[in-house]
Amino acid sequence: MFWFLMAAMVAVVAAVALAVLGSGDGSGGPVTGGLPEAEPDRAHDPLPVDRPLTAADVVAVRLPLAARGYRMAETDDVLDRLAAELAERDARIAALEAELGRVPGPPPLPGPPPPAGPAV
Template sequence: MFLFLLIAMVVVVGAVTLAVVGGGDSAALPEVAPERLVDPLPENRPVGRADVEALRLPVTVRGYRMADVDDALGRLGAELAERDARIAELESALAGARATAVAGPDLFTKPGGLTERDGEPGR
């Protein structure tokens, strides 16, 4: 009986080994290329909300690949810095436009060109 169990165990272990290794043409475990991040963010246009939502970083044994995460965060940081600079530029231009609109034409000038401030009556 012991000999029968020993032979059965050897047959089972051999069958499992062949199934895992892939003895012959059967592809039980095909070779798979490591999962890599393929151009996650567009290079030819600014990053949009849909790009960030669609971003999926590849997972490794201990989490995410540090290089891929660093690349994605670096790109997002550069995009945010560029947008912040553009927003600051537009806000300063808007403030300048508002200042010239408020201080635009002299409210005390009469149509004739003379002002009451100059001491001469206007027309």
């Protein structure tokens, strides 16, 4: 009786293993060609591309985590330092422009250089 139960248990385990492994995706269903593609994890608050970065942009960035992700404390320290230096830079630029009496305007748009004049 012992050998019959042992053989029955081995047969059941083998049948279940073959059914799961034979499905292709491990779900036990029909073969679908493997696992579905995982959607990549992206930052929820991407940095703006239509204007210069500000300290508030850096403070608002939240990087996604992964199984082999980044060291959160160190990365947050770097981002905090970068935000502080951006804020300090912006304040210094505003102070220098105020000393010169300039009113800051929009940044120049990138484009082709102006055409050169005729050679004389």
